[in-house]
Amino acid sequence: MQRVSSCASLYCRAAERNGEQGGRPMSQVAVITDSTASLPEEMYARYKITMVPYYVHFAGRVARDMVDIKPAEFNAYLLALSEKEDLPKTANPGPGDYLEAFSAAAERAKELVSFHMTSAGSGAYQAALVAKEMAQERLRGVRIEVVDTRNVSMCHGWITLQAARAAAEGADLEFILSLVRRMIPATRMIQTADTLRYLYMGGRIGRAQHLIGSLLNIKPLISMEDGVITTLGVARTRAGAYRRMASLVEKAVGPGGRIRLALTHVAAEKEAKLLQEMVAELVTPVETLFCELSPALAVHSGPGTVGLCYVPEQV
Structure with missing residues (x-):
């Protein structure tokens, strides 16, 4: 895989402004996203991204997207469907799912940023906003920003990934939000x-x-x-x-x-x-x-x- 990370120096300068000295800086910001970002699975662990799954209703079961059901199994199921059979249904995570994710992320950071596919195509963004309100009492002192990426798939994924890379290099939340605001229209x-x-x-x-x-x-x-x-x-x-x-x-x-x-x-x-x-x-x-x-x-x-x-x- 070819990779050139031109933003690394910017992230490092952000870390320096935050007083980091030597070694890899500690992340001040926790990044949350949902399964429709479709990131390669190893990226979640590498950059400590919390992934909240959608739900997929098919074959008489309800499965958590990218947790209980992965692309290989699901694609085989789709290929076997006849024209007369109903397609599976999907449901976005609810406020409770996001509140649980926010609570877990707050154990390692006091600033959280949560990324979601376009609000025009899913209720996930609104659910996360409700969860943010619910968290005001439970997670005192924790700042939560909820971002509508206005896109889907790996466009949503790229925004999440670049934010997580910045966080991993010690960038603060304001730096990350500025980066994201530039990325969304681009x-x-x-x-x-x-x-x-x-x-x-x-x-x-x-x-x-x-x-x-x-x-x-x-x-x-x-x-x-x-x-x-x-x-x-x-x-x-x-x-x-x-x-x-x-x-x-x-x-x-x-x-x-x-x-x-x-x-x-x-x-x-x-x-x-x-x-x-x-x-x-x-x-x-x-x-x-x-x-x-x-x-x-x-x-x-x-x-x-x-x-x-x-x-x-x-x-």
């Missing part, structure tokens, strides 16, 4: 699906668009604008969709532009690697992550989904 997601069924069943597109798209076997390109799903057009083939996605990244950051890149997918790792190669021909990824969408997101996009999430290196 982080972009582009995704294509192998079928429109899951977008339709999840309420992301209308019935007419679903029927026409299915008949023509087109590949839709979707993104996020101010927290809401938007369409960027369609392609007739997967390769055409990937070329268009790579071109959109180049147009946004310029030829050779330096970005942090995450390739996301649902049971389509080879396709994600193909997209990565196309993007790398046009721009310069300084860090690249491959991430399977969590089951709570996969149910709304379906097997064969391939996407990318990127943020310019300098934000």
Whole structure:
């Protein structure tokens, strides 16, 4: 994995301002997120990120996203579903889930920051705000900031990860919030699906668009604008969709532009690697992550989904 961390010196300067001397600084800020960030699992442990799971209702059971059910098992279940069977349902964490996470995080830090997927597509952000109010009595002296990332998947993930990296280097909460405010409008997601069924069943597109798209076997390109799903057009083939996605990244950051890149997918790792190669021909990824969408997101996009999430290196 290629990685260049240009922000490290900024984090170190922040630590110096906070009076850290020698060695690795102690984190003053605890970072919380939820399972839809779809971060590689090792990142949670490495940067001490508290992950609060969504819930997935399927096959007569309720499973905690990325805890009781992982992508491999869930994707196999989705692939085996017939067209007549109902898709699994998802539910966001409740205030009690976030209060529990805040309480645990408060044992190691007195400043907490909690990141959530777009509030336009989930109730998680509101649930966390309720939990913050509940925590005022229980967690006296603890500051909690709840952030709507206005995005999904690894765009939400990149914001969480960069905040956690800053915290690990000793940055204070104000520094982290300033970083996040710059990242939110600069982080972009582009995704294509192998079928429109899951977008339709999840309420992301209308019935007419679903029927026409299915008949023509087109590949839709979707993104996020101010927290809401938007369409960027369609392609007739997967390769055409990937070329268009790579071109959109180049147009946004310029030829050779330096970005942090995450390739996301649902049971389509080879396709994600193909997209990565196309993007790398046009721009310069300084860090690249491959991430399977969590089951709570996969149910709304379906097997064969391939996407990318990127943020310019300098934000």
